[in-house]
Amino acid sequence: MSHVRYGCLMALDRDHVLRSAAALLTRKSTATMDEVAKAAGISRATLHRHFAGRDALVRALESLGIEECESALDAARLDEGPACDAVRRLVRELEPAAGLLAFLYGEYQLFEGESQNEGWARLDARIAALFRRGQESGEFRIDLTPAWLTEALYGLIASAAWAVLDGRVAGKDFQFMIVELLLGGALRREEP
Amino acid sequence: MSHVRYGCLMALDRDHVLRSAAALLTRKSTATMDEVAKAAGISRATLHRHFAGRDALVRALESLGIEECESALDAARLDEGPACDAVRRLVRELEPAAGLLAFLYGEYQLFEGESQNEGWARLDARIAALFRRGQESGEFRIDLTPAWLTEALYGLIASAAWAVLDGRVAGKDFQFMIVELLLGGALRREEP
């Protein structure tokens, strides 16, 4: 029966390690396996028993990020109601994963093919579809492509996450800053 | 007299090396000193004669980036005319340095104190002052802080630069995408 216990405990620990690693690598993306292990409160040997190596760890983090994003997209119900409300819900649901997302966004350029492009592509497609829906409904302007709006959303989330970590902006304004800038822009609106 | 020749040629070479390194590191931020040397068409030994080490190279790139940004800010004449026009000029002038900027933006979190904060702080202050001027003139909304708008500008420039490098968006739309999103946002405007 030890196999059952093994599997169960390992799974719990694995998730804990993964989240510790995410929290650490968000702040210091070059952290050592040693530092990751210490941050998770385990030894380097145990860390290696969970993840074959640094690559495996990063790929597991990537999977975690993809999962959390897909959960967020599901929870945001992108197909329902006005597109701009869906964007607000999306940013709200994405906020808890913002740190991890910022880390992965920064690493993305390094993957260069060894990345799980399928997962990201699926997320990109769903988000781009939301922007396209907003364009077709007349809510969003059509001279900014869905692809660029999707990129900009990622970029703003990463920027906001880093700025909050460095204390340059207030964390409580996270959603507001991103949504208001992304949807409304910096220009002042005329009062109707 | 050899010292004169030395200084002159070295200065020219140094600049060429610096720009090659910028171009390479923009695409592959983890490039080796060997790769940097090859990209510049010189040997690793000569590269080390120009820059004591990798740190020195990155710091020189940082200085280059700061210089180019300050030149861009000067050329954009941020104090003149409507603030939104100044923002347009700013993005236009910043475009040639976007790749280098994206690289440095990604590295910024790693510096953690060893960075030339004075230079960046001065740039931040000038850009934030522009946004503040726009707020005071009534052009920009006041519920987004100048600090966040500055962060967002950096983030959008880096996102756009990476997206263009990866071919996800068209390079010719660089200025348009950034300025339109930053100033106008994604929402469609009512025709007046």
Added chain:
DNA sequence: CGCACATGAGACATTGATGTCTCATTGCGG
């Protein structure tokens, strides 16, 4: 021509991170 100097090529030691291994300890279930 001959000198000075920058360069290229490559050897070399060093460092830091990584991956693998062993062994003693702990904790839990039978």
Added chain:
DNA sequence: CCGCAATGAGACATCAATGTCTCATGTGCG
């Protein structure tokens, strides 16, 4: 109580990048 399995601690080899060194080459300039 016994034994199994996971863990922690640490030794160890490996590898990649770095930094330093020497020496031969070549090129320009007097």
